[in-house]
Amino acid sequence: xxxxxxxxxxxxxxxxxxxxxxxxxxxxxxxxxxxxxxxxxxxxxxxxxxxxxxxxxxxxxxxxxxxxxxxxxxxxxxxxxxxxxxxxxxxxxxxxxxxxxxx
Amino acid sequence: xxxxxxxxxxxxxxxxxxxxxxxxxxxxxxxxxxxxxxxxxxxxxxxxxxxxxxxxxxxxxxxxxxxxxxxxxxxxxxxxxxxxxxxxxxxxxxxxxxxxxxxxxxxxxxxxxxxxxxxxxxxxxxxxxxxxxxxxxxxxxxxxxxxxxxxxxxxxxxxxxxxxxxxxxxxxxxxxxxxxxxxxxxxxxxxxxxxxxxxxxxxxxxxxxxxxxxxxxxxxxxxxxxxxxxxxxxxxxxxxxxxxxxxxxxxxxxxxxxxxxxxxxxxxxxxxxxxxxxxxxxxxxxxxxxxxxxxxxxxxxxxxxxxxxxxxxxxxxxxxxxxxxxxxxxxxxxxxxxxxxxxxxxxxxxxxxxxxxxxxxxxxxxxxxx
Ligand code: FES
Numbered sequence: 374x375x376x377x378x379x380x381x382x383x384x385x386x387x388x389x390x391x392x393x394x395x396x397x398x399x400x401x402x403x404x405x406x407x408x409x410x411x412x413x414x415x416x417x418x419x420x421x422x423x424x425x426x427x428x429x430x431x432x433x434x435x436x437x438x439x440x441x442x443x444x445x446x447x448x449x450x451x452x453x454x455x456x457x458x459x460x461x462x463x464x465x466x467x468x469x470x471x472x473x474x475x476x
Numbered sequence: 477x478x479x480x481x482x483x484x485x486x487x488x489x490x491x492x493x494x495x496x497x498x499x500x501x502x503x504x505x506x507x508x509x510x511x512x513x514x515x516x517x518x519x520x521x522x523x524x525x526x527x528x529x530x531x532x533x534x535x536x537x538x539x540x541x542x543x544x545x546x547x548x549x550x551x552x553x554x555x556x557x558x559x560x561x562x563x564x565x566x567x568x569x570x571x572x573x574x575x576x577x578x579x580x581x582x583x584x585x586x587x588x589x590x591x592x593x594x595x596x597x598x599x600x601x602x603x604x605x606x607x608x609x610x611x612x613x614x615x616x617x618x619x620x621x622x623x624x625x626x627x628x629x630x631x632x633x634x635x636x637x638x639x640x641x642x643x644x645x646x647x648x649x650x651x652x653x654x655x656x657x658x659x660x661x662x663x664x665x666x667x668x669x670x671x672x673x674x675x676x677x678x679x680x681x682x683x684x685x686x687x688x689x690x691x692x693x694x695x696x697x698x699x700x701x702x703x704x705x706x707x708x709x710x711x712x713x714x715x716x717x718x719x720x721x722x723x724x725x726x727x728x729x730x731x732x733x734x735x736x737x738x739x740x741x742x743x744x745x746x747x748x749x750x751x752x753x754x755x756x757x758x759x760x761x762x763x764x765x766x767x768x769x770x771x772x773x774x775x776x777x778x779x780x781x782x783x784x785x786x787x788x789x790x791x792x793x794x795x796x797x798x799x800x801x802x803x804x805x806x807x808x809x810x811x812x813x814x815x816x817x818x819x820x821x822x823x824x825x826x827x828x829x830x831x832x833x834x835x836x837x838x839x840x841x842x843x844x845x846x
Contacts, residue, residue, distance in 0.1 A: 389513065420499055420611060428516040428764055430579075437764050439607040440575045452575060454607045456667055 376465065376472045379412070385471075390434060390445075392425030395475060400462065401425055402471055403445045405432060410464045411445050412473040418450065418457035480616045480728075480806065482625050484664045489617030492729075498618050499611055503732040503822050504761055505780040512762070515769045515776070518579035522768040523571075526748065527587060530568070534560045538703055545699055554702060558711025559749060562639060565594035566715035567751035567767075573603055576766040577751075593681055595715075596646045596708050598653055600673040604666045610763055614728040614736045620665060624724055626806035628799045633720065639712030650685075653678030718742075718750045721791045725798030727809045732822045733760040735811065739774065739784040740791040757781055780819060782812035 379393040385404040392415055393400045399415030401424045417424055417436040426437040434445045441455030448459035463474040481488040492498040507515075537557035544550035571577040572588035592599035605620040612618035624633060635641050652659055657675040658666050666674060684704065691700040698706070718740075727735040737757045742750065753759060755770035758777065765773050778784075785791040794810065801808045814821065 419607075426512075428513070428518075430518065435575075435764060437762070439610055440764055442575075452581070453603055453670075454667075456669060 374474050374476060376474050378467075378470045379473050380471050382410070382466060382469055382471055385410075388429050388431075390425055390427075390429055392423060393473070398475070399423065400473060400475075401434065401445070402464070402473065403429060403434065405446075410466060410471050412462040412464045413443070413445050413448055414460045414462075417441060417455065418459055419455045480626055482616060482622060484617060484620060484661050486617055492612070492615050492618045497612075497615050497729060497731070500731045502613075502761075503734070503819075505777040505819075507762075507776060511776055512765075515762070515765045515773050517769075518576065518766060519768075520579045520583060522766075523577040523583070523587075526751070527568075529748075530560060530564055533557075541702065542699065545702075546697075554707075554710065558707040559714045560711070561594050561707035562709065562711025563713070563715035563718075564749045564751075565591040566719065567749065567753055569595050569597060569602070570606070570753065571751050571767050573606055574763055576764060592677075593684070594708065596643060596650075596681075598650070598674055598677050598681070600670055600677045601653070601658060601662050601666055604670070605662075608665045610760065613733065613760055614723055614726075614730075616728055620661070622728075623719055623722070624799065626728070626802050628802050630799060630803075633716075633799075637713045637716045639709040639716075642712070643709060650678050650682055654682045714746070714749055717788065718746060718754065721785070721788065721795060722753070722756045725795040725802070725810045727811065730822075733757050734781055734814070734818075735821055738791065738795075739781065740788060741784050741786055742788055746788065779815060779817040782814055782818075 377395060379395075379400065379402050380391060382404075385391050385402060387404050387408055388406045390401050390403045393402050393412075394415075401413050401415045403411040403413070405411065413424070413434075415423055415425060417438065419436065419441050420438060422436055422438040424434055424436055428435045428437075429445070432444055432446055433442045433451060435442045435452075436455065439454050440452070441450070442452035443449060443455060443459045444451055445459070446461070448461040450456055450458050465472050465474075483489065534557055537553045537560070541550045541553040541557055544553065568577070568587050568591035572584045572591060575581065575584045577587065578584045589599050592602065609619050609621040614622060616622075632641055649659065653674055657671045662674070663671070688700045688704045692698055721738050721740050723736055723738065726738060730736055734757055737760050739757045740754045742754045747754060752767040752770045755774050758765070758770050758773045758781075761777070762773060774784075785794060798808065798810050811821075
């Protein structure tokens with residue numbers, strides 16, 4: 374599966390995320406408090422709201438609409454009203470760029 | 477527009493879905509990400525402080541009320557206890573339901589469960605109804621939390637200052653939930669995976685009320701009910717008073733919270749009881765901002781909002797005449813002026829209101845001039 378460059382490593386603050394659109398899909402790219410990078414689908418599984426406007430707390434992303442939460446490392450739904458897990462994508466860092474593997 | 481049908485299973489509900497009003501994209505004021513991130517930050521401090529004050533006052537007032545019972549000298553203490561039980565519980569239920577009051581999840585959950593019991597809401601059902609209220613705020617047929625339906629039934633509004641209709645609706649629903657889970661309407665917004673939880677919560681609440689009633693009968697006194705249950709009636713007035721202001725007299729079937737929600741500046745006691753939900757436009761636009769940061773959010777975006785009402789009284793002076801006009805014309809609503817610094821209202825999105833034949837619509841059909 375292809376790897377594509379989503380952003381530069383310093384485009385994302387620690388404990389934050391950004392939105393990345395590619396090929397008609399939207400993704401969320403996260404930087405954990407320790408500086409590791411992760412990626413998930415960009416929209417909440419509850420009502421398809423962009424997670425990029427939400428809040429990263431530790432390893433959780435809180436959706437800005439109804440405060441549902443996911444563990445962005447595994448995509449696991451952690452707090453209602455989200456019940457369906459979020460799809461995750463593999464991430465690697467290559468020479469200052471964050472790349473994600475897209476299906 | 478024709479007569480509104482507020483049923484979640486009725487024609488307006490279907491029409492809202494067909495016209496794209498349901499689960500639509502709403503207007504948001506632009507706030508730089510860094511500012512928003514700072515506003516969204518969670519902390520336990522303010523909610524811990526407020527909870528110690530709240531539950532400390534409740535124990536003190538109820539204790540004095542019990543000590544002075546049945547003298548009339550106990551009345552002021554019951555009145556104060558009642559407001560905390562029957563009104564502050566509403567805002568605690570609300571904020572902890574959003575999960576924003578505390579940083580620590582179990583603290584949110586604990587206060588949410590206690591507050592849900594006091595305000596007589598099934599904690600499993602209402603989490604979902606409130607999610608719908610945020611998705612489809614005041615969309616007819618979609619929002620299960622519309623406080624005043626049009627045309628307004630003012631007698632009902634007045635009765636609810638004493639919680640009467642809420643409580644009369646609550647107990648049959650509680651029994652239904654305890655025996656067979658969510659009702660048909662509740663099943664439209666509560667996912668099936670939660671139905672057992674709805675039933676279990678109802679059984680626990682029912683058991684507490686049954687035990688309280690049994691104790692009252694055994695003692696031959698209403699005193700136990702003064703502590704549990706009745707304060708939802710005699711202390712409801714404050715949350716109804718503030719709650720009506722949230723959306724009363726404003727637009728429905730729109731996708732801009734500046735048109736359907738109201739921010740009212742209030743005295744500090746009411747703000748404590750109401751946990752800053754007087755910043756209601758701000759809360760709806762950015763529900764992930766905790767209650768204690770709402771004054772800061774207000775300062776950051778007020779250039780884009782209608783001017784807030786200056787007091788509860790001034791809010792009522794605006795809202796009550798609008799209710800009265802809606803008695804004659806249910807399509808009437810208040811459209812407040814925006815400051816020159818604000819982006820205009822999104823009239824383009826409001827043409828296809830439920831009940832409005834598509835061919836008849838033209839901007840700004842859903843926004844009649846004042
Ligand atoms: S849209 Fe994300 S929690 Fe509802």
